[in-house]
Amino acid sequence: MNENPFVVTVLGFDQALASAITGALDVFAFAGVSWQRIHQQPAEPKFKVQLASPHGQPIRCSNQVLLTPHIAIEDVSHTDILLIPTIGGDIDTVLHEMASHLVHIKRLHKMNADIAANCTGTFLLAKTGLLDEKAATTHWGYADKFESLFPSVHLQPDKMVTEQNAIYCAGGGMAWIDLSILLIERYCGHQVASDTAKSHVLDASRTNQNIYASSRQRHFHSDNEIKNVQAFLEEKVSEKLPLSFIAKHHNMTERTLLRRFKSACDITPRQYLQNLRIEKARKLLETTNSSIEKIVAAVGYEDMSSFTRLFKKQTGLSPSQYRAKFNRVK
Incomplete structure (x- = not known):
């Protein structure tokens, strides 16, 4: 492993979408690894990944899969990237249950972590106030609800990914793919991102959600x-x-x-x-x-x-x- 790999922390919570957690952890963990293995080259992991949760409690995802975190979000003292996954359950319930823990998103942002939220996870990010007067996107099917709750956010629901001041948002449920590849490119360059996408057979060229919206x-x-x-x-x-x-x-x-x-x-x-x-x-x-x-x-x-x-x-x-x-x- 690289001496100082970048740290990626996924913030897990009850009723999160399991694939948005485990999928993103996999893609980051295999950056510098999967392509190298395919081509019989030495593996050089680019990221250290960890799953955090409030008080380090197990996470019951929306599909009832139970995930065990590595660390309590309160104990995360450094991360380069904090990723907020999709809300797979009732949005209002999750916003209520996570209200007292949003302070840690703001704390890590002040410590210069890149903050990235996927799909309806952007509701949690917006609830912190960090998206006020900034560009954002969310799942196209929840754009109206998002705009009604957070009118001060510059929502662009046609976009697959938005970025402003090191705060990233991604659109539909599987847009964590686009978000992860974008962040890998930010930290490791185009070649590593491209190799990672190709090794996982991922389409890294999607730019908007309109082709999926109805x-x-x-x-x-x-x-x-x-x-x-x-x-x-x-x-x-x-x-x-x-x-x-x-x-x-x-x-x-x-x-x-x-x-x-x-x-x-x-x-x-x-x-x-x-x-x-x-x-x-x-x-x-x-x-x-x-x-x-x-x-x-x-x-x-x-x-x-x-x-x-x-x-x-x-x-x-x-x-x-x-x-x-x-x-x-x-």
């Missing part, structure tokens, strides 16, 4: 008439639908429709329709071998170039790149 998340509101508008748009996704036609069909003025739709869904009907078309195109790219030109026409677009720009803006990939990555048709 427009269904916009249904979590209480305006039933707007839900009817959404259902109408979903049914007529490939048709030309002027705002005036949509409003008249639902016995509203255009102004009322815009106001209520934006209030319920946080986007306009036109943006919602665009999202539906992108989602339909994604499904066709994943499940058929139809030409991209036919798919573009099938989702209601005539201009290939404008659709391609919109698709790439939404997903981070061109239609052809998306197909190459996700198509399941042999």
